Amino acid sequence: MTTALALTSSLQSPARFNMPVPVGNLDAYIQAVNRIPLLSPEEESRYARDFRDNNDLDAAGKLVMSHLRLVVSISRQYLGYGLPQSDLIQEGNVGLMKAVKRFDPDRGVRLVSFAMHWVKAEIHEYVLRNWRLVKIATTKAQRKLFFNLRSMKTGSGTLSDAEIDAMADALDVKRSDVVEMETRLSGGDVALEGQMDDGEEEFAPIAYLSDEHDEPTRVIESRRRDALAGDGLRAALDKLDARSRRIVESRWLAEEGEDLTLHDLAGEFGVSAERIRQIESAALKKMRGTLAEFRA
Known part of the structure; x- marks a missing residue:
């Protein structure tokens, strides 16, 4: 059995990794994975090394389980394509397991950042495979129309008002549903990925496939920048003596027009500008050393 298959087989036993008992609906599943505790950087690094060096499937399972909530979060970005969120999560979980298999803890990158690429890649592939079905029929009424509308049309032209009313009555659907399905069937497929034309790639739906406003990578980066600019900077300044802090604040943190030159500070402290x-x-x-510790 390969490593990937063994890991997949192991994950089918929830009790092995302290997973809550099997749940019967999506909401219960989401609540369950949100209760799974996150791993600290030290725990994540230890489990990743155990899996990489010793093929420890228990360690790999802990890495996967602690990041299931990430897959749920990413799957929400693709709900507008008519695909069940449970299917999106399932595909994303496959990407998560691939990420765990390839993750190298010695590269200085957290698994959450590394796994986003693999989770999105699997979901993208799933959307691509189902794009035509998504555009044509998603609801029960649309599926009924899809299988019956073509055979009921008497010609290749646009349906008349009388034909629309007759089809709606015969199929027990709304008149607007008949009009919408006819429009969908009359249109061609739209390429999700752009084609190259004279060396330039045309604009295509893949460019706006996900909403980047709540994209996890951007959220994490934003929170990290805020932390470094706030708590991290304060911690770094607190480790300086009074004179050093005065110099740094006057040179780098003062409002525009209120910052001091080396010569201004030299006169204030009675030393040379070089000092x-x-x-x-x-x-x-x-301060850079303190910020590095804070970032870790």
Whole structure:
């Protein structure tokens, strides 16, 4: 049995990884995976190394289980294509397992960032495979129309009002549904990915497949920047002595027009401008080290 198949087989036993008991609907599943605790960076690194070096499937399972909520989050970006969210989640989970198999903890990247690519890739493939079906028939009424409308049409032209009313009555659907399905059937397929024309790729639906406003990568990056600019910067400044902090704040954090030059600070502290530059350089180096620890 290959590693991927063994991992998939192992995940079919929820109790092995402290998964809540099997659930019967999507809402219960989402609630269940949201209760699974997240791993700390140290735990994630340890489990990843155990799986990579020792083929420890229990460790791989813990990595997968702790990131199931990520797949649920990403799947919500693709709900506008008429596909069941449960199917989107299932495809995304396949991508998550592929990501765990290929994840290298020594590259300094968290699994959540690495797995996003694989989860999205699997969901994209699923949407691509089902694009035609999504455009033609999604609801029960549309499926009924899809299988009956062509055989009931007497010609290749547009349906008349009388024909529309007759089909709606015969199929027990709304008149608007008949009009909509006729429009869908008369249109051609739309390529999800753009084609190259004279060296330039045309605009295609793949360009707006997901809503980037709540895209997990952007959200994580934004939160990390906010943390570094707030708590991280305060922690770095608190580790400086009073003179070093005064120099850094006056040179780098003051409002425009209120910042001081090396010579201004030299006069304030009674030392040379070169000495102020040396103190500033040492303070910035110390702050970078503190920020690196905060980021980790």
